[in-house]
Amino acid sequence: xxxxISEQHPLRQLFATLVEQAFTRVLxxxxxxxxxxxxxxxxxxxxxxxxxxxxxxxxxxxxxxxEMLAEGDMLLNATSFAREREVHRHIGDFTLFWSGVYxxxxxxxxxxxxxxxxxxxxxxxxxxxxxxxxxxxGEWRQEAPLFRRLSERFELYMFGLNxxxxxxxxxxxxxxxxxxxxxx
Numbered sequence: 001x002x003x004x005i006s007e008q009h010p011l012r013q014l015f016a017t018l019v020e021q022a023f024t025r026v027l028x029x030x031x032x033x034x035x036x037x038x039x040x041x042x043x044x045x046x047x048x049x050x051x052x053x054x055x056x057x058x059x060x061x062x063x064x065x066x067e068m069l070a071e072g073d074m075l076l077n078a079t080s081f082a083r084e085r086e087v088h089r090h091i092g093d094f095t096l097f098w099s100g101v102y103x104x105x106x107x108x109x110x111x112x113x114x115x116x117x118x119x120x121x122x123x124x125x126x127x128x129x130x131x132x133x134x135x136x137x138g139e140w141r142q143e144a145p146l147f148r149r150l151s152e153r154f155e156l157y158m159f160g161l162n163x164x165x166x167x168x169x170x171x172x173x174x175x176x177x178x179x180x181x182x183x184x
Contacts, residue, residue: 002047014168015042022163027156033146038157042164045097054090065091065124066115085135088128092150095125100161126154 005012019038023029044050052061054068057077062068071077072087098105099121110116129151136144150157 002049005043005046009043011046012039012043014171015039015164018164018167019160021167023160026163027160029153029156029160031149034149034157037146037150038161038164041093041097042101042161045093051094051097054087064109064115065095065119065121068094069124081135085132085140088131089147092125092129092132092147095121095128096150096154096157096161099125100158101165103158103162122154122158126151129154 016035016039019035019042023035023038029035049061052063054062054071056062056067056071062071068087068091072084072091074081074084078084078087098109106121110119110121129147133144133147133151
């Protein structure tokens with residue numbers, strides 16, 4: 001697994017600024033836990049090993065939601081409730097990331113011959129976050145409301161992540177144009 005990106009890393013700070021702009025100014029989402037979660041999701045998913053961090057018993061990275069669902073099912077492959085929760089949290093993150101940040105990749109992810117062909121990423125993301133929210137005991141108690149909110153407002157947060165992407169693309173264009181003109 002890759003090392004976590006520090007709180008002071010410029011990439012994390014860039015995402016924090018873009019998330020704050022998109023979520024508070026446009027979506028009027030002022031929940032600090034949601035904002036932190038979005039920044040962490042974007043930052044951690046900059047490394048492909050985190051995008052595909054769920055592995056099966058043989059250590060193979062799972063790349064399709066259908067495979068992840070089997071891995072997180074207590075009747076099939078999950079060896080504990082903690083594993084079930086971990087996998088469903090990742091499914092929520094995975095589907096939110098792809099449908100929000102890179103929606104144009106959806107046809108490739110769900111092509112006709114894939115196991116995900118019939119999976120609705122939005123509905124499955126909402127369902128997976130809801131499942132995570134039902135783990136309300138012990139160490140997970142404080143996080144449960146966050147995941148309930150992620151489930152209930154999934155489409156809004158997809159839109160917010162798309163706004164974040166538009167923000168970084170705008171910054172990249174502006175930087176490139178300044179570079180072309182010979183300005184710092």
